[in-house]
Amino acid sequence: xxxxxxxxxxxxxxxxxxxxxxxxxxxxxxxxxxxxxxxxxxxxxxxxxxxxxxxxxxxxxxxxxxxxxxxxxxxxxxxxxxxxxxxxxxxxxxxxxxxxxxxxxxxxxxxxxxxxxxxxxxxxxxxxxxxxxxxxxxxxxxxxxxxxxxxxxxxxxxxxxxxxxxxxxxxxxxxxxxxxxxxxxxxxxxxxxxxxxxxxxxxxxxxxxxxxxxxxxxxxxxxxxxxxxxxxxxxxxxxxxxxxxxxxxxxxxxxxxxxxxxxxxxxxxxxxxxxxxxxxxxxxxxxxxxxxxxxxxxxxxxxxxxxxxxxxxxxxxxxxxxxxxxxxxxxxxxxxxxxxxxxxxxxxxxxxxxxxxxxxxxxxxxxxxxxxxxxxxxxxxxxxxxxxxxxxxxxxxxxxxxxxxxxxxxxxxxxxxxxxxxxxxxxxxxxxxxxxxxxxxxxxxxxxxxxxxxxxxxxxxxxxxxxxxxxxxx
Numbered sequence: 358x359x360x361x362x363x364x365x366x367x368x369x370x371x372x373x374x375x376x377x378x379x380x381x382x383x384x385x386x387x388x389x390x391x392x393x394x395x396x397x398x399x400x401x402x403x404x405x406x407x408x409x410x411x412x413x414x415x416x417x418x419x420x421x422x423x424x425x426x427x428x429x430x431x432x433x434x435x436x437x438x439x440x441x442x443x444x445x446x447x448x449x450x451x452x453x454x455x456x457x458x459x460x461x462x463x464x465x466x467x468x469x470x471x472x473x474x475x476x477x478x479x480x481x482x483x484x485x486x487x488x489x490x491x492x493x494x495x496x497x498x499x500x501x502x503x504x505x506x507x508x509x510x511x512x513x514x515x516x517x518x519x520x521x522x523x524x525x526x527x528x529x530x531x532x533x534x535x536x537x538x539x540x541x542x543x544x545x546x547x548x549x550x551x552x553x554x555x556x557x558x559x560x561x562x563x564x565x566x567x568x569x570x571x572x573x574x575x576x577x578x579x580x581x582x583x584x585x586x587x588x589x590x591x592x593x594x595x596x597x598x599x600x601x602x603x604x605x606x607x608x609x610x611x612x613x614x615x616x617x618x619x620x621x622x623x624x625x626x627x628x629x630x631x632x633x634x635x636x637x638x639x640x641x642x643x644x645x646x647x648x649x650x651x652x653x654x655x656x657x658x659x660x661x662x663x664x665x666x667x668x669x670x671x672x673x674x675x676x677x678x679x680x681x682x683x684x685x686x687x688x689x690x691x692x693x694x695x696x697x698x699x700x701x702x703x704x705x706x707x708x709x710x711x712x713x714x715x716x717x718x719x720x721x722x723x724x725x726x727x728x729x730x731x732x733x734x735x736x737x738x739x740x741x742x743x744x745x746x747x748x749x750x751x752x753x754x755x756x757x758x759x760x761x762x763x764x765x766x767x768x769x770x771x772x773x774x775x776x777x778x779x780x781x782x783x784x785x786x787x788x789x790x791x792x793x794x795x796x797x798x799x800x801x802x803x804x805x806x807x808x809x810x811x812x813x814x815x816x817x818x819x820x821x822x823x824x825x826x827x828x829x830x831x
Contacts, residue, residue, distance in 0.1 A: 400641060400644035400645040400647075400648045401526050401637050401639075401641050401644040402512060402513065402514040402525060402526060402529075402637075403470075403514060403644070403648060404636065404637075404644045404647060404648060405514065405529060405634070405636070405637045406467060406468065406470065406473075406509070406514035407468045407469070408468075408633045408636065409467065409468070409505065409509070409633070409634075410464045410465060410466075410467035410468025410469070411464075411468045412626070412629065412630060412633050413460075413464035413467070413480065413484075413502070414461055414464040414465050414468065415626075416626050416630075417457060417460055417461045417464060418461065419626070420457070421457055426453055426454060426457055427450075428748065428750075429491065429493075429494055429748075429750070430447045430453045430487070430490060430491070431447075431450050431453055432748060433491065433747070433748050433751060434746060435746055435747065435751075435765070435768055436490055436491040436493075437491050437492045437493050437751065437754075437755065437761050437764050437765075438489070438490070438491070438492070438764075439489055439492050440760070440806055440807070440808075442489045445486065445489040445490055446490070447490050447491075456483055456486070456487065457487075459479065459483060460479075460480060460483045460484060460487075463476045463477070463479045463480040463483070464480055467480060467509075470514075473514065474510070477506060477509045477510050477514075478510050480506050481503065481506035481507050481509075481510055484499075484502060484503055484506060485503045485506075485507075488500070488503060491751075492713070492754075492761070493750060493751045493754045493755070493761075494750075495713060496625070496627070497536075497627070497716060497717075497718050498625070498626065498627040498630055498631075500713075500714055501532075501536055501630070502630070504532055504691075505529070505532060505634070507687075508528055508529060508532060508684075508687075509529075511680060511683065511684075512525050512528065512529070513525060526637060526641070528684060529634075529637050530597075530598070530637055530638060531688065532691070533594075533631075533634050533635065533637070533638075534594040534597075534598075535688075535691050535692070535716070536631075536716050537590050537591075537593055537594045538590070538591060538594055539695045539715065539716040540590045540716045540717070540718045541587055541588075541589070541590030541591030541592070542591065542695070543695070543715065543716060543717040543718070543720060544583070544586060544587035544590060544591075544720065545587060545591075546720075548706070548720075548787050549583050549587065549720060550583060550584065550587065552787070552788075553576070553579035553580045553582070553583045554722070554787040554788055555719075555720070555721060555722035555787050555788070556579045556582050556583050556586075557576070557579040557788070558722050558787075558788060559620075559621065559722065560573040560574070560578060560579050560582065560620070561573065561574045561579075563620060573620075589609070589613055593606055593609065593610065593613075596609075597610075597635065597638040598638065600640065603638055603639060603640070604639070606638075607635055607636070607638065607639060610631070610632060610635045611632055614628035614629070614631050614632050615628065615632075621719070624719070627718075694714050694715055695714075695715035695716060696715075697711040697715075698710065698711030698712065698715065699711075700810075701810050702810065703814075703816055703817065704817055706720065706721050706723070706786055706787070707784075707786060707794075707814075707817045708759060708811065708814045709757075709758055709759065709760075710759075710810065710811060721786065721787060722786075722787050722788065723757045723784060723785070723786050723787070724756075724757065724784070724785050725756035725757040725782055725783060725784035725785070725791075725794065726756055726782070726783050726791075727743070727755070727756045727762055727780055727781065727782035727783075727794075728740055728780070728781045728782075729741050729743065729765070729766060729769055729778060729779070729780050730778070730779045730780075730781070731769055731770070731773050731775045731777065731778050731779075732775055732776070732777035732778075733773065733775065734774065734775075741769060743755075743765075746765075746768070746769075746772075747765070756782065756784070757782075757784050757794070759794065759795055759811055759813075759814050760806060760811075762780050762782060762794075762795065762801075763801055763804060763806055763811075764806065766778040766780055766801035766802070767801070767802070770801075770802050775802070776800075776802050777800050777802060778800065778801045778802050779797060779798070779799070779800060779801065780795060780797065780801060781793070781797040782794040782795050786817075792815070792817055792818060793815050794814065794815060795813055795814050795815060796813045796814075796815060799813040801813075
């Protein structure tokens with residue numbers, strides 16, 4: 358028998374490991390493919406489409422009724438654009454009201470399946486356009502709506518009563534899962550878990566509520582809410598995916614978001630949007646029954662008008678076509694964005710580099726004041742009144758966010774034809790004493806925005822110790 362050299366053994370073992378690894382990967386890929394291509398009724402997508410469209414219509418009507426179109430997109434003289442989207446500008450008064458009117462109509466058309474593909478694309482483009490105008494108005498659920506409407510542009514949500522693929526439903530479920538899971542991961546920090554901040558401040562401010570007001574001032578209640586909030590966000594998605602626990606999990610979703618809506622009305626439609634979106638995890642048989650009942654009571658819920666069905670791209674038969682790379686890239690970006698803060702030193706809550714688009718919900722109580730000093734053409738320094746150029750909401754948001762302070766400094770430099778603008782900003786984070794946010798000696802005209810670390814942001818002091826300002830903890 359021919360002897361086998363030691364090196365040959367090494368190659369043989371490596372080949373075996375490679376083959377075994379490839380085999381495992383192949384089995385995983387086959388199971389995933391089988392799961393995604395499993396035929397089910399499209400009723401979950403149909404119900405989701407209807408609920409999403411109605412929810413968006415109600416939200417837009419509420420937005421207009423509160424006068425926010427005028428307050429946020431017409432009254433301001435200056436807008437804080439997102440980096441790379443400086444070219445996005447608001448229309449005039451008539452144009453902005455027209456944009457919202459078309460969005461409302463598109464939302465209704467999406468709900469009832471009328472011109473579905475054109476309607477959802479129109480809604481996505483207009484909604485995203487409005488949100489890119491001014492980052493003063495950035496909210497996590499606005500970002501969430503843009504992502505959902507983008508995904509819905511590719512899904513056959515306008516068809517009911519037909520067999521389609523499990524993967525189409527899973528795509529929406531995965532996006533919702535990302536929101537919950539990363540929101541939970543973000544809560545694993547010392548302020549939230551060890552100091553119960555900022556809930557300790559927010560709950561104490563609700564002491565005037567009937568029955569439970571006095572209870573909300575107790576320390577243990579704030580800690581209970583903090584830990585339960587983190588555990589809910591981190592784990593709920595696993596129970597929603599489990600067929601045996603999905604109904605119990607959805608009941609918890611309703612209770613949790615109802616409670617947050619009552620205690621924190623300032624977060625707007627977010628709790629209701631999450632309650633509506635989470636229904637897509639309920640069994641497809643349940644959605645089919647709901648659709649059948651609804652169709653008997655109101656035939657218009659599933660409009661089927663052939664002349665209104667436009668195929669803007671080839672009919673989708675499986676997920677091996679162009680959708681696989683599209684969704685793969687989309688979700689890889691979604692998984693990566695929340696971790697980009699690791700590229701920057703110091704405390705994320707302080708400098709906020711990598712804070713947006715990362716599902717950090719209700720994690721900060723941050724207040725600040727900023728004074729801008731400009732060197733005029735005569736060489737003398739003078740201070741400006743921020744409210745001469747900004748709305749109250751814009752000034753509030755700008756005062757604690759370094760990139761917005763930089764943007765406004767550059768705007769002032771253009772207005773006054775100056776090459777020197779300085780800012781003295783004091784910020785209080787989660788109950789701590791105010792500290793200097795940026796270097797007051799830094800000429801902001803010499804600084805350009807970008808993804809590089811903003812070295813002109815000061816290093817915070819004593820962020821490991823929380824100076825509690827609520828009366829119940831003095």
